[in-house]
Amino acid sequence: MRTKLVVFLFLAALICGLICGCISPEERSREQGQEPDGQIQIIVSILPQKEFVEQIGGRKVAVTVMIPPGASPATYEPSPGQLQGVSRAKLYVQIGHIPFENEWMENIESANRGMKVVDSSEGIEIIGNDPHTWLSPALARTQVEHISDALIEIDPGNSEYYARNTEDYLKDLSDLNEDIRNNLSEIKNRKFMVYHPAWGYFARDYQLEQVPIEIEGKEPSASDLVRLADTARANNITTVFTSPQFNSESAEVIADEIGGTVVFIDPLAKDYTANMRAVSAAFARYLT
Structure with a gap:
């Protein structure tokens, strides 16, 4: 009887270990909003934002873009796989006011209630219903500052790193503004x-x-x-x-x-x- 009990307990422990082992360290990291190498998972709506986030976050972030190259923000619909991927993100950065976000942000947020969402167009005066604020380098500065603030909030331990990168990239945007002005003068x-x-x-x-x-x-x-x-x-x-x-x-x-x-x-x-x-x-x- 005692032998059978020992065997039963051994098998139960083995099965439990196998079940727990099914969740790899990589998957646990992703569930916590991080890639296996410790990068923070961040989602953006459009491709230009990828540069904004990567210039601030550097090696500490992994950026996913919802709207792929060649697709229109007025008509694109996210795939089920993209919505599933949202569940693993720690931050979503909206560009603000585009039809894609107007239509889909409620679904996106419901896929991950613990994800921080920041509207990078906050504080920008919108002309009519024109959402294309990022095409102004001057307004892109505001968007970059919002992204920087959000990264510092969710990862305060690397605040100095993000602040330095932000300062460098804001200088790049100032140089860009001056170059365009000279080009068109x-x-x-x-x-x-x-x-x-x-x-x-x-x-x-x-x-x-x-x-x-x-x-x-x-x-x-x-x-x-x-x-x-x-x-x-x-x-x-x-x-x-x-x-x-x-x-x-x-x-x-x-x-x-x-x-x-x-x-x-x-x-x-x-x-x-x-x-x-x-x-x-x-x-x-x-x-x-």
Whole structure:
């Protein structure tokens, strides 16, 4: 009888150990909002934010982007796998005011009630319903400061590290602002035509004026295209800008009508500072 009891207890302990062993140290780390190497898991909505977080968090963060390259924040829906991944994050950084967040943040937050959520656009004055605040380097500074504050709050032991990185990156953004201003200083024709009106804050900062093809998310009608071509000719516009997230057909129709060129500029590129310099170089080249 005693032998049977010993065997039973041994088997019970073995089974218990196997069950507990099914949860690996890596999985335990992820459940606590950390990668196995100790990195904090952070989720952002759009690609430009990845640079913001990585420049502040450095080697201490692992960043996941919800909206993949080429997808539109107006129409993208997260996959079940992405929502499951939210359950392991320690911080979600909203860009603020984009349709994706308006539609999905309630579901995202319900997937992880312990996750801190910060709206990086807090305190920024929104023009109309335009959510494209990150395309202003001056406003990007505000977003970076919000991210820095959130990282320091959830990981106070590394506050000095985050503060140093933030100071360095804010200087990079100041340099970016100055470079763009210099790039655009000699432009005489300061009106530009663009398919999706993402560049309102950028245009405001650098004394430009965007002429949008798409209005309130709607494709232009045939009469709109005629009117836009007339506007382009009247303002000596020879380039029509568009973005890889949208169908370029309307831009091509107008460009053909005015004998002009279609040029792609990306408001959602991953490498924020490099992309903004490339955009300003495109404006400097094609706005004559």
